[in-house]
Amino acid sequence: MEKIVIGRKNFKEHKVYTPKQKALIGICLFTFFLFLYFTELGRNIMLLMFVICISFGYIKSLDANVYHPNITIEIDEATLEYINKTNRQSFCLEITKIANVRLNYIRRYMGMRPVVDLSLEFLMKDDSLYLLSTRGILSQKGDYLKAIEFLERQGIQIYDPYQLRSILDRDSYDFQGALLNRLWQGELK
Amino acid sequence: MINFVFKSSQEIESLICHHFKEITVNEKVDKDSIFILEVNDVSDLDVELERDYDLVVVIDNGNLIFDILELRPSVILRESKLEKDLVLLEELLLDKKKHVQRIIEFKSGHLTVRLKIETIMYIESFGHYLEIHTSNGRFMVRDKLMSVLNRLEGFDFRQIHKSFIVNEKYIRSISSKNCILENNIELPVGRAFK
Numbered sequence: 450m451e452k453i454v455i456g457r458k459n460f461k462e463h464k465v466y467t468p469k470q471k472a473l474i475g476i477c478l479f480t481f482f483l484f485l486y487f488t489e490l491g492r493n494i495m496l497l498m499f500v501i502c503i504s505f506g507y508i509k510s511l512d513a514n515v516y517h518p519n520i521t522i523e524i525d526e527a528t529l530e531y532i533n534k535t536n537r538q539s540f541c542l543e544i545t546k547i548a549n550v551r552l553n554y555i556r557r558y559m560g561m562r563p564v565v566d567l568s569l570e571f572l573m574k575d576d577s578l579y580l581l582s583t584r585g586i587l588s589q590k591g592d593y594l595k596a597i598e599f600l601e602r603q604g605i606q607i608y609d610p611y612q613l614r615s616i617l618d619r620d621s622y623d624f625q626g627a628l629l630n631r632l633w634q635g636e637l638k
Numbered sequence: 639m640i641n642f643v644f645k646s647s648q649e650i651e652s653l654i655c656h657h658f659k660e661i662t663v664n665e666k667v668d669k670d671s672i673f674i675l676e677v678n679d680v681s682d683l684d685v686e687l688e689r690d691y692d693l694v695v696v697i698d699n700g701n702l703i704f705d706i707l708e709l710r711p712s713v714i715l716r717e718s719k720l721e722k723d724l725v726l727l728e729e730l731l732l733d734k735k736k737h738v739q740r741i742i743e744f745k746s747g748h749l750t751v752r753l754k755i756e757t758i759m760y761i762e763s764f765g766h767y768l769e770i771h772t773s774n775g776r777f778m779v780r781d782k783l784m785s786v787l788n789r790l791e792g793f794d795f796r797q798i799h800k801s802f803i804v805n806e807k808y809i810r811s812i813s814s815k816n817c818i819l820e821n822n823i824e825l826p827v828g829r830a831f832k
Contacts, residue, residue: 536748578707579777581748
């Protein structure tokens with residue numbers, strides 16, 4: 450049975466630093482700052498602050514590398530399942546009961562920065578509507594395109610009013626960038 | 639008397655007026671009226687989202703279906719099968735008399751679900767979350783069982799357990815210990831809910 454998985458399960462695990470290793474890095478940095486404080490360099494307070502900021506940024510990036518939102522969409526011939534383990538949300542739809550799917554987008558702001566996410570809208574044969582923002586799903590290249598083509602093969606009609614299909618062959622980061630470009634170029638509202 | 643306001647062809651207006659004898663036709667939309675809108679292209683979709691009247695959309699094809707659904711219409715009628723679909727309008731009129739809404743919306747994080755209440759089979763509660771089982775599948779939202787039960791007032795739902803609400807339409811058999819649904823799912827019946 451063919452199965453398409455969009456999201457974390459396709460990703461390789463990043464190297465994880467254990468708390469002990471992070472503590473060791475912290476101790477080394479602290480010793481380094483202490484050393485700097487008693488040297489000529491330490492008297493230049495601006496430079497010291499800069500070094501501290503860079504070091505803290507580095508420690509934080511160790512966590513950022515291993516952060517996974519843990520959200521997946523799994524599609525097979527019987528069901529379409531969305532599982533969000535971070536926020537404990539999920540839904541499971543029977544493929545045979547889906548009438549149409551629309552590719553849409555959702556604009557939001559992350560601080561001052563605009564971000565655009567893909568939104569999948571499932572219209573069921575009994576007129577029920579499921580709107581899903583793909584925010585947080587780390588997709589690989591072509592995952593969404595494969596899923597859309599799979600749904601089409603199951604006889605589901607795809608609506609694409611904003612021609613998003615042409616950029617669906619990218620991974621989640623490239624896709625967001627392409628959507629944002631379109632937004633700036635005025636192709637999207 | 640229910641007030642109808644038409645923005646459609648004369649043909650549709652006369653068919654609906656002929657079918658429903660007890661309605662009045664006005665030009666201005668007010669609270670509790672039903673606005674019949676014929677949609678042929680995107681420019682027809684100029685309707686306010688925050689409104690206190692019911693919107694009924696008449697379409698001749700499904701091309702704009704998602705744009706129409708964004709307007710949250712109470713009923714969608716197909717122009718080609720209008721006479722058959724008038725049953726839906728009859729149901730809406732009955733609901734208006736009973737002051738009930740047939741469509742319920744759940745929002746939770748990245749997910750929004752809008753569905754007809756009669757498609758809900760049963761609802762299960764897990765701590766702060768509810769798993770809602772419908773005829774199409776299931777979904778999980780963060781909500782309270784009692785608040786959903788209040789929203790479902792006027793429909794045939796009953797609580798059979800501290801963690802379960804069931805739609806009576808889907809019950810095949812019920813005893814003091816368990817409740818069996820049409821799709822052979824067995825749910826427990828709580829002592830306090832016998």
